[in-house]
Amino acid sequence: MFVAWREMRGATTRFVLVGVVVALITGLVTFLSGLIGGLVQQNISAITDLPADRIVFGVPAGGNRSFEDSTVTARQADAWAQAPGVERVDAVGIGQTRLVLGDAQQSVTVFGSDLYRQYLPAGQDREDLAGAVVVPRGLAEELRADAGDRVLMGGRPHRVVVSDATQWYSHMPVVWTSLETWRDLGGTSEAVAPFATVLAVSGSGIDVEAADAAAGTESTTVRGSLSALASFTSEVGSLLLMVGLLFAISALVIGAFFNIWSMQRRGDVAVLRALGATTRRLMTDALGQALVLLVGGVVVGLALASSGALLASAGLPYVFSPLTTLAPAAITIALGLLGAAVATRSVTRIDPLVALGSNR
Template sequence: MYLALLELKAARGRFLLMGSVVVLVAALVGIVGGFTTGLGDDTVSALRALPATHLAFARGADSDQFARSLVGAPELDGWRARRGVEATGLGVSIARGTTDRKAEVDFAAFGVEPRSFLDPGSTTGAPLSDAEPAGIVVSQRLVKDGVRVGDTLTVDRLGITLKVRGTTGRASYGHVAVAYMPVATWQRIRFAAPGAGPAAGRPPRQYSAVALRAGPGADLAAGDAALGTRTLTTTGAYAAAPGYTGERVTMTSIQVFLYAIAPLVVGAFFAVWTVQRLPELALLRALGASRPRLLAHTLAQAALVVVAGTAAGAALAAGVGLLVGSEVPFSLPATGLALTMATVVLVGLAGAAVTLRKVTTVDPMTLLGAGR
């Protein structure tokens, strides 16, 4: 180990250059991971917050289910009658509106039944109530956009007015902040024709999905067969959110390429470094150093460079997160950062180890003779 540190000091320029590359790779992996998590949260955080185990969609809606699926009252009543299942209607759609203080906002309308297990409650103001069907509870992002408790929000092109009763935590769907409302109000928004006005006829009693809270003995497959629905776990329904799958595939692909780059760069550096040090390694072998000791000595150098560079990269990624986290969808929790950086260290050391065969096969007599 002492000799490894001496070599690091003697060739500090080379190792600093290599360490800088590791810093940049680790930082890029961390930043991409932060954007992956942040974009995912910004797309499906409202779905993650749903206290449901499954969502039952209309059969035949195999993609973009929240936009294409319509489940009627008979299906909802049928699920309510199933043993071991608690069911309630859920409506999801995107809308745009303007408050009486001229704040223009996009929002995801989530129709839920007040006091059902989907009711988010409220952190400030009042929760949803059947007594005020036009009352809504908005997420904190809408508060940031200028919506306040007591405001009147008019849905564009429909003329439907909503009264902001309260606020709840951070929730978004498809990169749009969520406004929770009674499901009857959501049905008015979902099925209203532009220009028809708020006095249009009663909308159909339909929902985007039936939210289920299934117990251990619930037979969901039999329920689907009897009611003509298609049930997914809440996690499996994330793909129904607009853009979620494409974003995850894109960002994950970038991460995978960065994980592939790290061992190649580190391995190439230590392969060249090993070739340049073969005479010194041969001398150490001639003086009695064992092959395992030489290998441990070289791996110690690689570990110091990779671990130090990764730690600096992690700090850089965390700093970027603090800098841009409030302006863009970026989330980099400590556990996720630690796991990402550990992966970078492992693949970096693997790249170095693969290129060190010459360390264990060095022939002191041949190399010492060839150097005369």
């Protein structure tokens, strides 16, 4: 690293400028990754939080698996409950409506299921819950609703139960209620109202194909069911494409810099080769130089992204996690080293006598 340190001290401005570029790209990629994580959570968290191993859809003839179009019947729920290996079947109804309290109103997604009991606050009387709706605390504050207040949901009054659990579905806050209350929101009698939207099934060793055939349904894992959410695939695909392009730009910028830099130090490399320096030693020196530059730029970029996220977190969905911070940083460093290795290798393979002769 002796030569590398000397070069960095002798061309400080040049290396600082490249480090700034690396920092800006890292900050942008990291911030975008955290934003993607937040947007994804606001799209699917209510589904991924379901305590189930499989999600069962009722698919119309000639249709595709979709939360919007799925309808399951009581007969299908019974068929799954009787399948070997099934431990629990929970019917889940999903719909959209508005909560209204005075002049305040908010569009929400309603999840109707017996699973709503798990979101009740500690000490809540679980026996007196007829017609209650479990509202996340943040949404209750927006509506200026306290526990026990009555809000209009689907044009009918429902008692508010405030919960600390916050979930989202299709970028709308989720409120939980009983399956019977969810059915009443449709304004039809129980005889003609849909039984549920999907089934949340738990168990092990289930013959999935046999259970689907017996019930006339299609089932998949909880993660696999996300593709049945219309906005999920297109949203995530477009955002990941942006991140991928930024990573490609990062590799090209760093690779181009080191390619130019390697060509300019061609004479120095030739002298070192003539003095007996091995290709491995030269590559180690060059990649060490690149690593110092990349790590410095990435650290600054992470600091910029974290500061920006803290300022914007009040108004933007953002997720801080190793996947949204450390992973982009590691990928940026890896791609930068790859670009530097390709650029440096083309110079270290030159015959030293030829390189020295070309500089006379």
